[in-house]
Amino acid sequence: MLPILLKTLPFFALIGVGFWAGRRGIFPPDAVGWLTKFxxxxxxxxxxxxxxxxxxxxxxxxxxxxxxxxxxxxxxxxLAMAVALLRRRSLEEAAIEAQCAQSGNTGFLGxxxxxxxxxxxxxxxxxxxxxxxxxVFSSLITLIITGARGGQIGLHTLRLLAAGWxxxxxxxxxxxxxxxxxxxxxxxxxxxxxxALLGGAATPGALFAIGASLAGRGAARLGxxxxxxxxxxILHPALCAIAAFWIFPVDPRAAGVMIAAASLPVAGNxxxxxxxxxxxxxxxxxxxxxxxxxxxxxxxxxxxWITG
Numbered sequence: 294m295l296p297i298l299l300k301t302l303p304f305f306a307l308i309g310v311g312f313w314a315g316r317r318g319i320f321p322p323d324a325v326g327w328l329t330k331f332x333x334x335x336x337x338x339x340x341x342x343x344x345x346x347x348x349x350x351x352x353x354x355x356x357x358x359x360x361x362x363x364x365x366x367x368x369x370x371x372l373a374m375a376v377a378l379l380r381r382r383s384l385e386e387a388a389i390e391a392q393c394a395q396s397g398n399t400g401f402l403g404x405x406x407x408x409x410x411x412x413x414x415x416x417x418x419x420x421x422x423x424x425x426x427x428x429v430f431s432s433l434i435t436l437i438i439t440g441a442r443g444g445q446i447g448l449h450t451l452r453l454l455a456a457g458w459x460x461x462x463x464x465x466x467x468x469x470x471x472x473x474x475x476x477x478x479x480x481x482x483x484x485x486x487x488x489a490l491l492g493g494a495a496t497p498g499a500l501f502a503i504g505a506s507l508a509g510r511g512a513a514r515l516g517x518x519x520x521x522x523x524x525x526x527i528l529h530p531a532l533c534a535i536a537a538f539w540i541f542p543v544d545p546r547a548a549g550v551m552i553a554a555a556s557l558p559v560a561g562n563x564x565x566x567x568x569x570x571x572x573x574x575x576x577x578x579x580x581x582x583x584x585x586x587x588x589x590x591x592x593x594x595x596x597x598w599i600t601g
Contacts, residue, residue, distance in 0.1 A: 297410075297574065297597040304406045306348045307497055325505045332498040332559060338466040340492030341423075343410075344416040345470025346480050353471065361541040362425055362551055366534035370395045370430065373524055383415025384483035385572045388437040391518070393580050394524035395430055397421045397557035400463055402504055405496035407553055412425075418550035420467055427464055431562075438570050456587040474575060506561060506583055518579035521559065525584050526591040530556040549599035556595040 314320035345353065373394035377387035397403065399422055407415050426584075432454050458464045473480070480488075533555040537548035559581045567574040 294595040296592060297461055298593045301593045302402060302408070304402075304496075304500055306500055307500035308504035308507070308585065311506075312508050313504075314501075315505035315508025319363060320501075320505045320508075322509055323508075324569065325502060326442065326497060329506070332401065332495055332502055334462050335499050336460040336491055336495035337404070339419065339488045340404065340495045341463055341466040342473075342478070342545075343485065343488040343492055344404075344420060345467050346473040347485075348417050348470075349474055350421075350471055354593075355418075355421070355544070355547060356549050357534045357541040358418065358421060358537075358551065359425065359542050361543050361548070362422060362533060362555075363429065363537040364540070365555070366395050366425070366529070369524065369529050369532055370433070372405050372528075372546040373521070376520070384441040384452050385438050385570065388434050388441070389563070389567050389570070389572045389577060390521060391578055392430065392434045392563050393521040393559050395529065396426055396560040397422075397525065397529070398503070398585075399426060399554055401499035401561065405468035405499055406531065407550060409496075411550055411553065411600070414546065415550045418547045419554055422551060422554040423463065424467060424513070425460060426560075428458065429567075433567060436569065439570070450533050484492045497601050503585065507509040507585060515579065515583075517576050518583050521576075521580040522584035522587055525559050525580075526556060526587055530595055553592070553596055555590070556592050558588040558592075 301392055311320065314324065315322075358567065370391045373391040377390045378384070382390065399419065404416075404419055407419050434486040435454060435457075450552040530552045533552050534548070538545075543551070559577070561581060564574060564577045564581060568576040
């Protein structure tokens, strides 16, 4: 495990540098917001487009892989909701907690880190996990909260979901990359170099932004946050391992990437959703803080297991 820890440590060290800069006031919240936008709209989008454009659809989409990930994630989602309801939380809070338990930081942490640690072949499975998370589970929480608040779920709601997908640069980048790949168009050398140069900023930028954003988070409702961190870091990869190795015929290498992606800490966009809907933002913030800190050891252990 030590060799893997030495490989993962630089990634988490970048998060630590960002956290330190945020704590010291060197990188204030406004700066974090602008850096996040740069990574989200430009650097990470360039990286995702380049990956997708240089892969075939068969290298990204694999039905057993999708079914295994959906089954494991849906089971965890239902379990987290059930636990929240048993604790007498509202349906809206239960949905937010389920999103915490299921949604990992695949875009900002998983894509840059796992492709480096697990090799270029990991790009396809990581993109598939990211797509399922954004299209399925980010839509599911919107539908649940809309229904819980007595709103009508109709064509208007579906149009809003579709508009959200079209405005998400990660979704657009992956789709455009797949279209480019599907048309069998070669990526011109200068364009590929430009995308590589811009996409190269995604890894340090995203990790630094994660750390700086954590600097402003306080800790509250520790018991709830510890449970959600356990569900995300331990239960999610465990359920994915069961689904991929024993239920669905997933290629072992792709299954390993899925498990590693599932072991990532709680995604930062869950906090944005919690703030947007006004549902348990402090609880989500604490879960992000705890799961990110603990993932230094848990993600390392998972990667050591799947590569061993």
